[in-house]
Amino acid sequence: MNVDVRISDLLQLIGRNLSLEELEENLFLIKCEIDRIADGVATIEVNPDRVDMLSTEGIARALRGFLEIETGAPKYPVKQSKWQAIVDRSVAKVRPYLACGIVKGLALDDNLIAEFMQLQERLTGTFGRNRKRTSVGLYVLDLITPPVYYHTAPPDAIKFVPLEFHEELTAKQILRDHPKGQEFGDIIKPFPRYPLLVDAKDKVLSLPPIINSNDLGRLLVNTKDVFVEVTGTHKQTTLQSLNIVITALAERGGSLEAVDIVYPDHQEQLPNLSLTKREVSLDLVNATIGYDFGAPAVTRALKRMRMDAKATQKVIQVGIPSFRVDILHDVDIIEDVAIGYGYNQIEPELPKTMTVGQELPMTMMLRTIRDLMVGLGYQEVANYVLTNTRTLFEKMNQKIKTVVEIANPKSMEYHVARNSLLPGLLEFLSLNTAQELPHRIFEVGPVVTINPNAETCTDTVLHLAAVTVNSRVDITALKAELFTLLSNLGLKGKVTKASDPSFINGRVANIQIGAQQLGVLGEVHPLVLANFGIEAPSLAFEFEILADWVPKMGS
Template sequence: MAIISFDIRDLRIQGVPQEKVLEAILGLGIEIEEKTSKELKLNITPNRPDLLDFTGLVRAIENFAGKRVPRENFYRIKNKPELTISVTEEVYTIRPYIAGMVVKNADLSGNMLKYLINFTDKFADTYGRRRKKLAIGIHSLNAIKGNITYTASGEGSFKPLNSTRPMSFSDIINGHDKGAAYRDTIPKNESGRTLYPYIADSEKTLALIPIINSDATKLSPKTRDLFIDITGTSKTTIRNAAALLACSFMYAGAGVYPVIVSYPMSKETTPALSYDEIKVSLKVADETLGIEAGRHNVITLANRMGYVASKYGSSVLFYVPPYRVDVLNDQDAIEDIAVAFGYDRIVPMPVKGIAEGLASEQYELEDGLASFMVGLGYSEAVNSMLTNEKLNFDSVMKKYEEESYVSVADAKTSSITMLRTSLLPGLLQNLAGSRAEKLPQRLFEIGRVFSLSKGKIKESVKLLVVSEHAKANFAEMRSVADSLLKYMGISYKVKPGESSANIEGRTASIVVGDEIMGRIGEVHPQVLENFGLEEPVVSLSLTLVKEVKY
């Protein structure tokens, strides 16, 4: 999701009343994050980068409101190429692709320049993976002399945007804030040498790619003619970005001129704008949406979503404009029919056929146990499965090996490093957080714990019971264990056992068949001290499912 802001005055669209503008925004499924008297903050879903752009948003509103009907072949570039970009071998091995275009008579007045920069920055940060996969540079065309070269070298220098003096490439990377921000995009070539990609005209360096432009080609709100470069590692993303920008400028009334890109082995003309043709069967649309699409004017609905459309037998042909990079096939077109039709007009219809509900046996078993424990006066706790070594092991004096548990990488919260292997620390922490509450405090939890054995994850279901009060002792929990196991219909034996968290000699193993299935024990005073607990605690743990299989 990307958030983008527009001045509310800029969204006063001639011929579309303000309430219709908001209606269109909501109708298109754009979430309004915040609306003040000055500003509209919109949340744009990742499938519609065209709406991050001001012109793209206006276009979508105008189409949806029926103010401008999309015209056939509107996005065809008829102008002749203006420039050539030569791509050298050096750059082709590290950041191979580039697209370019020349725009004449663009309007960058008012907020338009700001919107354009916001759009390109946002696009390069998200779809461009922080400029690694793609970055966009915009230059004043008048400052460019001759043709363009896209190349790379070990060093170079120029005066970066808004700088007072020239800087070397390496100084920019180390000393300039843009350089520091995008340093990691600068690749090394096969021999491990740092190579700086850049573009130059016949006289000078125009930009260190993808870091910063030259001050020489700086834009102002008065600039009307532009050269745009789009560079990166993904040809598809670059093509999409070029299409998006070209369509925007064309919609706004500017002239777009192609650029010839000359690679070491091939040549192409950018931007390449084409309409995909998608055949939407009205029957399929009906069967998907349940709205009897055939009875509505699908062509008008298509127009409102920006498509040119025409009837074709029992189908409708959708011509997908080049900026709609998210439309893959008829499913996407059918969704747009529904969006234009209005989701609130879809009539709810029950699914045909008889169905029999069936509860999960495991859940029912756990639920029965929970009711039983409540009957014994225990309250249920639910703790997070995310924990850390200190709480999970150290606090209960348990020794551990790194290979024995599931660990989590790079948590944003530093107290999360692993998945719990035991329910005991969580419940003791709950008691510690409840010191102001009346005793006796009796808690249980039924939950999942995880361990690793030979690299394989083992997920188990456990029950843990604790009781804290002045007279809490082994005998109390022994009685609970007995009544619980009788309820579960399990015959068991009790043998002396041990656990790091318990007092030696006051711990018992619950043995079922030949296996230890649980443990009863008085919690060791050192553990109580670790948690700041002041009264005795006795605990019971029981394995309900040794290994969960899916």
């Protein structure tokens, strides 16, 4: 996920003048990469686990720690306020959770407003699962008359001027006509009543998670005090999103004030920025990274990563800041120890365990088959598994059979998985008619067949197919090649009468290997040749390679 950052702004927040190389090197070591730089703006790639770094403030906060300008968990005092947000029972079924907070004493300009919008977009896009889980709104505090109400209303009864519009629209119209309504409308469409945030004068703040109102829901230049609101369907994500946004604003010098969220059955004071405690064993840290670190080295590394850490003998007590939403397990803390220590400082170690390498027996089998086919004078080709029914069936003069079909194809050229190799080979040949004859090609590879009784309702099966095109072809020679191949694989085969619309009637046979009928051999039907635009007679065979043919050794 990319974040655009003004470099001068970033350096000012860090509080140290770094050269571009130093900046790049340090970012690299805390999981970020500079993707490109243009006009003083760096596009920084942030890993999707660190949603707290989706803003200039978040990146600066991490770098300040890593550079040891300021270490340990940052402190964000939250003052009491009289603000309340009242949650109606009716939101429970639609979008049950609300989290709010207040930031005072900011100095907003166009750049900052654009940056906060970016944070909001990136955060709700990833962590908020495209606003399904959470969506975030920022407001000019002075324009809102407390308390704020979070309730629901029928779509026709909701009427306000949405952002980027000049006239009043109903919620129904917003979902139909507003770009954001079209993009995110599906989240609330199934519900008879839509969630709505209004103030005490019944003025609309927002129709979450779609769009804010143009009157109250917009940050203005010179705004000092900001009201932040997050709604969501997942409690933890809702609270954490508020923490990420509000601590980013605090990094800009804002002071935080709490809002009481009044649910029908209980009350919460937010934001809750207290640290989460975890105890990690020093031995586990060392066993995972592969060093014999003492406790001081570990606590120092964690503090560089903006965590609180102290040690009691062999236990590290860690305080995890409220914006670090990626810590699920001790291993997440251990990675921070490694990052805080510096990946560039860690010496690779030569592996000690001893194991015996081994190919799959089928790999050996396939290699033998490929060697023999090359010996018989065939050129190997490789095709995709994905293809289309026109090539698989229509051009082959076959009735359409059931094959694995993709529900969300990107292109109708590639919307099914092949169940045989021959159509791909003929397609290959159709593109090479200008090449000197003869054309002799083969492919060994997987095809997918449907099997309702299998674990995945399908079988992935290996096939071999070969085609010869020449001005004159000799089917006896092809048969000789097939039987030479089989006998060199220690297999007994025979051909039996068959009819197959891809081949000329009377010049096609089934290939039986052992007791099973596994494939087909014959002279390709002129209609099929015409469909592929192949201008000379062609012979082909294809058969399935069975798993139990694999060599006996090595298993």
